[in-house]
Structure formats: C-alpha cells, structure tokens
Amino acid sequence: MRKALIVGIDHYQHLKDLSGCVNDARSMTAALERHGDAEASVNFDQPRLLTAARPAGFVARAELREAVRRLFDDDAEIALFYFAGHGWVDDTGGFLCASDCYDGNDGLALSEVMTFANKSAARNKIIVLDSCHSGVAANHPMLRGTAEISSGVTILTASTEEQYADETPGGGAGVFTSLFVDALDGAAANLVGEITPGSVYAHIDQSLGSWAQRPVFKTNVKRFVSLRKVPAPIPLDQLRALTRHFPTPDHDFPLDPSYEPERSPDQLADPSIPPPDPERTEVFQVLQSYAKVNLLRPVGAPHMWHAAIGSRSCRLTPLGKHYWRLVDKGRL
Structure with missing residues (x-):
C-alpha cells in the first residue's frame, strides 16, 4: 500500500x-x-x-x-x-x-x-x-x-x-x-x-x-x-547481457568492419573490407545501445562506426562497470 x-x-x-x-x-x-x-x-x-x-x-x-x-x-x-x-x-x-x-x-x-x-x-x-x-x-x-x-x-x-x-x-x-x-x-x-x-x-x-x-x-x-x-532507456534483457558481451568489467571488446552494416560506396568496392556479418551486426546494435546511455565508449575513435570500420575496440565506462557488477551479482 x-x-x-x-x-x-x-x-x-x-x-x-x-x-x-x-x-x-x-x-x-x-x-x-x-x-x-x-x-x-x-x-x-x-x-x-x-x-x-x-x-x-x-x-x-x-x-x-x-x-x-x-x-x-x-x-x-x-x-x-x-x-x-x-x-x-x-x-x-x-x-x-x-x-x-x-x-x-x-x-x-x-x-x-x-x-x-x-x-x-x-x-x-x-x-x-x-x-x-x-x-x-x-x-x-x-x-x-x-x-x-x-x-x-x-x-x-x-x-x-x-x-x-x-x-x-x-x-x-x-x-x-x-x-x-x-x-x-x-x-x-x-x-x-x-x-x-x-x-x-x-x-x-x-x-x-x-x-x-x-x-x-x-x-x-x-x-x-x-x-x-518510467520506461527504461534500454531494454532490461540488453542490460542483463552486459556480462555476456564483457566477461570482465575491464574487457576490451574487439571490433572490425564485419560488425558495422553501413558502408560507403568506396568501402563496398574495397575487397579488403569484409562484408557485414548478420550475427555480429546484431551484437553491434546492442553495443550501440550501451553507448547511447553511456555504458561504454569506443577506444581510439570518435564514434562506434569509426571503431568498427577502423578495427578498434570498445570498453565499459565507470557507469557501465557499475551496472556490470549489478548484473554479475544478480541485482537486476
């Protein structure tokens, strides 16, 4: 009551x-x-x-x-x-x-x-x-x-x-x-x-x-x-997947162009750039959702798109590590 x-x-x-x-x-x-x-x-x-x-x-x-x-x-x-x-x-x-x-x-x-x-x-x-x-x-x-x-x-x-x-x-x-x-x-x-x-x-x-x-x-x-x-800014199932995508809170998630579904015409014609992988692009959508709510950030790149195309990585922010620990302890 x-x-x-x-x-x-x-x-x-x-x-x-x-x-x-x-x-x-x-x-x-x-x-x-x-x-x-x-x-x-x-x-x-x-x-x-x-x-x-x-x-x-x-x-x-x-x-x-x-x-x-x-x-x-x-x-x-x-x-x-x-x-x-x-x-x-x-x-x-x-x-x-x-x-x-x-x-x-x-x-x-x-x-x-x-x-x-x-x-x-x-x-x-x-x-x-x-x-x-x-x-x-x-x-x-x-x-x-x-x-x-x-x-x-x-x-x-x-x-x-x-x-x-x-x-x-x-x-x-x-x-x-x-x-x-x-x-x-x-x-x-x-x-x-x-x-x-x-x-x-x-x-x-x-x-x-x-x-x-x-x-x-x-x-x-x-x-x-x-x-x-109120409605959560990120679906709860995606939030609970933090520990699946990041085995430790300090893990660097490696990216490459196969995660990014969007290509410029020059990139489409470049045989050195691998095509998008459907399973990886699905994971990348979740990672981008994390980035939008400040749970992670790209490493050495201004945006997640650049991190994927440039084969960089992403890692959890302090806020991301906090929620990682909550998920790991079964608090969410």
Missing part, C-alpha cells in the same frame, strides 16, 4: 494569498498517481488531495493536522506527505500555514509532523515541503544543525531554514515542485526506469545554481524506495 497526502494552499484568510501552490499540488498528484510505464499502472492509490484555491477554498489547521496524522497512522509501504503553501519559522521551530492562520506560528508545527512520521509504522515516510524556511524540518530547536529523524524517514525541502521558496518566472508554479515533477517524469530515472528520493534530489540540486534557493535533503534509510517507474 502506497499512500500520499498532497496539500496545496493558495487562499489564506489573514495572510497574503499565493498563486501556484494548488497547481503544484495537482501536478504532484498527476505525477504520483500512476507509473509512467506503457500500462500506466497504479502507483499511489488514490492520493488524497487537499487544496485551497482562491477565493473560496479553505484548508483549516485542524483538518490539515488530522490528515497528516491519518496518513502516518498505519503500516503502509510508503506514506508520502507533500505540502505547498506558506511556511514560517521562529526560535521554537517551523510551521506549515493553513488557510485560517493569523500569523505563522499558529500553523501546524513541523515538530508535530515529525512526531507523526517518526512514530509511524509505515516502512518509508517521505516528507516533501515546497514552502519558505522548510529546511528547518526535523531540526532540534536547541541544537542548531542537528536533525532528529527515525529510521525510514526522508525529507526533501524547497529551501533552507533561512531561505524563501521561489516561484517559476511568471508565477503559477514553484521552482522546486516543477523540478520535482520533471524528475518524476523521467529526468531522474536510472537505467531500469526507477526514480528514488535520492535521484530526485540530485536532479533538483544540479538544476539550481549556487545563488538560487538551495534544496535540503535529510534521510535515515538503509535503502531508497522507488517513487515511480
């Missing part, structure tokens, strides 16, 4: 209204509800979506707190909480502002959210916050720089404790959530099509410059869980 509570609040009774949080919540719901595979199989089963759109939308603090409590109140495989809205921080910690807040410190305290998550029997507790000062989540109020998270908890936030969370140019969406959704759509997928919290953070981290808001990542897990699956 994979549960998700997704909250987006644009409308506030006493605080300044926002413009992109409801859009962000709906984008996250669409990205998480189903996998990106060809079957569009169910991922998070019927995510609960709470939104407060202007002018009549409303999410009260009591409703928000109860929804968070219920999210973490069982032994789900994943319990994911996403919030987009106003955030507040003071000397006592951070707060998530509901529609009925008068000032920030009467919102839902992040310490309460963390208590629900830390005590939850869910195997993976994931908290995603696109709000100002959200990096304060799980920080000990008396021990600056110290986070308190139990086993199985992962936190991804849009900004540090001191920073604001920016919107995309023109408004209508948060920078952090836009990158998060891009990651879920496949930008953070590995070669088997899985997207984890770690790969999502890496994508967001690389996309934001040193002078922009900085995302925060805190985790206490033994192994990352997959948040979503």
Whole structure:
C-alpha cells in the first residue's frame, strides 16, 4: 500500500494569498498517481488531495493536522506527505500555514509532523515541503544543525531554514515542485526506469545554481524506495547481457568492419573490407545501445562506426562497470 497526502494552499484568510501552490499540488498528484510505464499502472492509490484555491477554498489547521496524522497512522509501504503553501519559522521551530492562520506560528508545527512520521509504522515516510524556511524540518530547536529523524524517514525541502521558496518566472508554479515533477517524469530515472528520493534530489540540486534557493535533503534509510517507474532507456534483457558481451568489467571488446552494416560506396568496392556479418551486426546494435546511455565508449575513435570500420575496440565506462557488477551479482 502506497499512500500520499498532497496539500496545496493558495487562499489564506489573514495572510497574503499565493498563486501556484494548488497547481503544484495537482501536478504532484498527476505525477504520483500512476507509473509512467506503457500500462500506466497504479502507483499511489488514490492520493488524497487537499487544496485551497482562491477565493473560496479553505484548508483549516485542524483538518490539515488530522490528515497528516491519518496518513502516518498505519503500516503502509510508503506514506508520502507533500505540502505547498506558506511556511514560517521562529526560535521554537517551523510551521506549515493553513488557510485560517493569523500569523505563522499558529500553523501546524513541523515538530508535530515529525512526531507523526517518526512514530509511524509505515516502512518509508517521505516528507516533501515546497514552502519558505522548510529546511528547518526535523531540526532540534536547541541544537542548531542537528536533525532528529527515525529510521525510514526522508525529507526533501524547497529551501533552507533561512531561505524563501521561489516561484517559476511568471508565477503559477514553484521552482522546486516543477523540478520535482520533471524528475518524476523521467529526468531522474536510472537505467531500469526507477526514480528514488535520492535521484530526485540530485536532479533538483544540479538544476539550481549556487545563488538560487538551495534544496535540503535529510534521510535515515538503509535503502531508497522507488517513487515511480518510467520506461527504461534500454531494454532490461540488453542490460542483463552486459556480462555476456564483457566477461570482465575491464574487457576490451574487439571490433572490425564485419560488425558495422553501413558502408560507403568506396568501402563496398574495397575487397579488403569484409562484408557485414548478420550475427555480429546484431551484437553491434546492442553495443550501440550501451553507448547511447553511456555504458561504454569506443577506444581510439570518435564514434562506434569509426571503431568498427577502423578495427578498434570498445570498453565499459565507470557507469557501465557499475551496472556490470549489478548484473554479475544478480541485482537486476
């Protein structure tokens, strides 16, 4: 069972209204509800979506707190909480502002959210916050720089404790959530099509410059869980064939013109160049697939075509060696 509570609040009774949080919540719901595979199989089963759109939308603090409590109140495989809205921080910690807040410190305290998550029997507790000062989540109020998270908890936030969370140019969406959704759509997928919290953070981290808001990542897990699956950039059977084509990770695969099916007119007329071999050209197609996803590179040639015609070789890249070892250990 994979549960998700997704909250987006644009409308506030006493605080300044926002413009992109409801859009962000709906984008996250669409990205998480189903996998990106060809079957569009169910991922998070019927995510609960709470939104407060202007002018009549409303999410009260009591409703928000109860929804968070219920999210973490069982032994789900994943319990994911996403919030987009106003955030507040003071000397006592951070707060998530509901529609009925008068000032920030009467919102839902992040310490309460963390208590629900830390005590939850869910195997993976994931908290995603696109709000100002959200990096304060799980920080000990008396021990600056110290986070308190139990086993199985992962936190991804849009900004540090001191920073604001920016919107995309023109408004209508948060920078952090836009990158998060891009990651879920496949930008953070590995070669088997899985997207984890770690790969999502890496994508967001690389996309934001040193002078922009900085995302925060805190985790206490033994192994990352997959948040979503998308089509793999290379068929799994080809990936598993790595150890067949390369008996060792440092093996140089020798090539010659018989592997390359394409010939120029001069090469077709040259009797010293052997004709294409159907079995070898089939293997060469797999090797080219490896090259496209940076699993191997030609040696002494700019492209695989030149390596074959010039009777050079190809060898695994560091990424290729990593996946070779995964195949060799039966991990794929």
